[in-house]
Amino acid sequence: xxxxxxxxxxxxxxxxxxxxxxxxxxxxxxxxxxxxxxxxxxxxxxxxxxxxxxxxxxxxxxxxxxxxxxxxxxxxxxxxxxxxxxxxxxxxxxxxxxxxxxxxxxxxxxxxxxxxxxxxxxxxxxxxxxxxxxxxxxxxxxxxxxxxxxxxxxxxxxxxxxxxxxxxxxxxx
Amino acid sequence: xxxxxxxxxxxxxxxxxxxxxxxxxxxxxxxxxxxxxxxxxxxxxxxxxxxxxxxxxxxxxxxxxxxxxxxxxxxxxxxxxxxxxxxxxxxxxxxxxxxxxxxxxxxxxxxxxxxxxxxxxxxxxxxxxxxxxxxxxxxxxxxxxxxxxxxxxxxxxxxxxxxxxxxxxxxxxxxxxxxxxxxxxxxxx
Numbered sequence: 273x274x275x276x277x278x279x280x281x282x283x284x285x286x287x288x289x290x291x292x293x294x295x296x297x298x299x300x301x302x303x304x305x306x307x308x309x310x311x312x313x314x315x316x317x318x319x320x321x322x323x324x325x326x327x328x329x330x331x332x333x334x335x336x337x338x339x340x341x342x343x344x345x346x347x348x349x350x351x352x353x354x355x356x357x358x359x360x361x362x363x364x365x366x367x368x369x370x371x372x373x374x375x376x377x378x379x380x381x382x383x384x385x386x387x388x389x390x391x392x393x394x395x396x397x398x399x400x401x402x403x404x405x406x407x408x409x410x411x412x413x414x415x416x417x418x419x420x421x422x423x424x425x426x427x428x429x430x431x432x433x434x435x436x437x438x439x440x441x442x443x444x445x
Numbered sequence: 446x447x448x449x450x451x452x453x454x455x456x457x458x459x460x461x462x463x464x465x466x467x468x469x470x471x472x473x474x475x476x477x478x479x480x481x482x483x484x485x486x487x488x489x490x491x492x493x494x495x496x497x498x499x500x501x502x503x504x505x506x507x508x509x510x511x512x513x514x515x516x517x518x519x520x521x522x523x524x525x526x527x528x529x530x531x532x533x534x535x536x537x538x539x540x541x542x543x544x545x546x547x548x549x550x551x552x553x554x555x556x557x558x559x560x561x562x563x564x565x566x567x568x569x570x571x572x573x574x575x576x577x578x579x580x581x582x583x584x585x586x587x588x589x590x591x592x593x594x595x596x597x598x599x600x601x602x603x604x605x606x607x608x609x610x611x612x613x614x615x616x617x618x619x620x621x622x623x624x625x626x627x628x629x630x631x632x633x634x
Contacts, residue, residue, distance in 0.1 A: 296504075322504075322533055325525025332494040333529075336501015339631050362490030367624065 278383070280438070282308030283445035284417045285374075286316070292424035294343045294372070296320045298330035302349035304376035308442030309347060327352030328359035335369045343428055346373045350397050353435070357400070364433035365404050371433040372424050374411075382440040386410065401435050412439035447582045448608030449543055453479050453514075455582065456541075459590045464510035465502050465631070469495040469519045471549045471610070473618065476514055478611035483630035487618050493522030496530065496540065503535035503597075506634050510537050512593075517544045518556050520564060530598050531572030538597040540568070544604050550613070568600035580604035 286309065289297075297319050301310055313319050324330045327348045334344040353360070353375050364371040380386060380394045389395050401408045407427075409419045420436060427434040449472065457480040465484045468476045473487040486502070489495040499513035520526075520542055530540065546559040565576040577592050579585040579601065592601055617623055 322529070324529050326523070328491065328494065329497045329500075329523065329526055329529055332489065332497025333501040333504070335490075336498045336503075337505045339502070339628055340505035340634065342505055359491040359494055362619075363494065366619070367488065367490055367621075 279414055280308075280412065280440050280442045281414055281417070281445075282312060282442035284414055285309060285411070285420060285442055286312060286445070288417050288420035289345055289374075289424070290318060292343065292421040293428070294319075294345045294424060296322060296334075296337060296342060296344040298322045298324055298333055298344055298346050300324060300327050300330075300348040300352050302347070302352075302376040302378055304349065304378040304441050305347065305374075305438055307444045309374070309438075312445050313347070326355070328356035331356060331359040331363045331371055334371055335363050335367070338370050338428070343370075343424065344372065345424070346371065348373075349376045349378050350393065350437075351378075353397070354393075354400075357404075360406070360433070361404065365406060368431050369433065370428045370431050372427050373433070373435045374438060375435055376438045380439055383412075386437065386439070397437065406433050406435055408435045408437060410437050410439050446580055447585060447603065447605040449545065449605040450475055450479065450608035450610070451582055452543075452579075452585060452603055452605050455586045456589060459593060460512070461593075462510065464512050465506070466512045466514065467495055467499040467502065468514035469516040471607075471613070472514045472516060472543045474613045475611050483626045486624075486627050488624050488627075490619070493519050493526075495519055496523055496526040499538060499540070500526065500530050500533060500535065503538040504533060506631075507535065507537055509634060510539070510593075511535070513538065513540045515540060515542045517542055517546065517564065518548045521556060521558075524567070527568050527571040527573075531568075534572075534574070534598060536574075536597045539593060539599045539601070540573070540597075541601045541603055544602050545606055549607060563602075565600055565602045573598045573600040575599050577601040578604070
C-alpha cells in the first residue's frame with residue numbers, strides 16, 4: 273500500500289500503454305520522464321518510436337495514423353504542450369481527433385496537486401486543458417496507473433483527445 | 446515560373462492509381478477542384494501541420510503512395526518536419542512544396558527568405574532520398590513522372606505563381622464532412 277501512495281513505476285505505465293493498444297510513441301525528451309519512460313520505450317521492440325523535432329508535429333502524425341486505426345501516444349513535457357496549443361486547439365479539440373498526450377509536469381512537487389504547485393507553469397496546465405475541453409488525468413502514483421488504459425481506449429472509441437499528466441518522475445524499470 | 450493551376454493539372458495527369466494527396470491552403474483549394482477525390486485530405490487544422498499529417502498517412506499505409514502538396518509558408522512553420530520525415534524515411538512519400546514566395550491566403554505578403562532560401566537544399570541536407578526543383582512547366586511535364594516513381598522520401602520544389610484560382614471554402618476545409626468522407630474512403634485499406 274505504501275508503494276501505491278508514494279511511488280510511480282515506469283514499467284507499470286508502459287504495461288498500461290501496451291494494454292491500450294498503443295504501438296507508436298511520438299517523443300520529445302523530458303527530463304522528468306526520460307529515465308522511467310522514454311529510455312525503456314526506446315528499447316522496447318513492441319513500440320515504434322518516432323522522434324519529432326517539435327511537439328506539434330506529433331499531433332499531425334498521430335492524427336494521420338489514427339485514420340488507419342493505429343493507436344499512438346505522445347510523450348513530452350508540459351512546455352511542449354504549451355508550445356503546441358494551436359495544434360491542440362485545431363486537431364485535437366476542434367477536429368475531435370483521438371490524440372493521447374502523456375505530459376511530464378517537470379518541476380511539480382511530488383504529492384502536491386498541480387493547482388497548488390509553487391510553479392506558475394505547473395499551476396496553469398490543468399486550467400488550460402479544462403478551458404479547451406480536453407479530458408485530463410493526473411498520474412501521480414502507482415494507484416493512478418489504472419486510469420491510463422481506459423483513458424486511451426476511450427479516446428479512440430469516442431475520437432476525443434486526452435491528457436495524462438505525469439505528476440512525479442517515474443521510477444525506471 | 447509555372448502557373449500553379451497549370452502545374453497541378455500536369456501533376457494530376459501523371460498520377461497513377463489512387464494515392465492519398467495531402468494539400469495545404471491555396472494549393473488545396475486548387476487541387477480539389479482540379480482532381481476531386483475522397484482521398485484528398487485538406488484538413489490539417491493548424492498551419493504547418495500538413496507535412497506531419499502526410500507522414501502519419503505514409504506510415505499508416507506504407508504500400509499506398511502519399512503525395513504532399515505543401516506550401517512554402519506552411520513548411521517554414523514546420524521546418525523540423527523535414528528532419529522527422531527524413532529520419533522516418535517513408536518510401537511512399539512524395540513531398541512537394543508549391544513555392545510562390547508569399548503568404549497568399551493572408552494578403553500575399555512575402556515569406557521570410559523569399560528568393561534566397563532553398564527548400565530542396567534543406568530537404569537534401571535533412572536526408573531525403575532525392576530532391577528536385579522545377580520552375581518550367583515543360584520540364585516539369587517531362588520529368589514529374591520519374592519523380593513520382595522514385596523511392597521516397599522524395600522532395601520537389603515547384604516554383605509557381607498564382608494562376609486561375611478556385612473557390613476557397615474554409616468551411617469545407619475545417620468542417621467534419623470532408624474528413625468523414627476521407628475516413629470512409631480509407632476504411633478498407
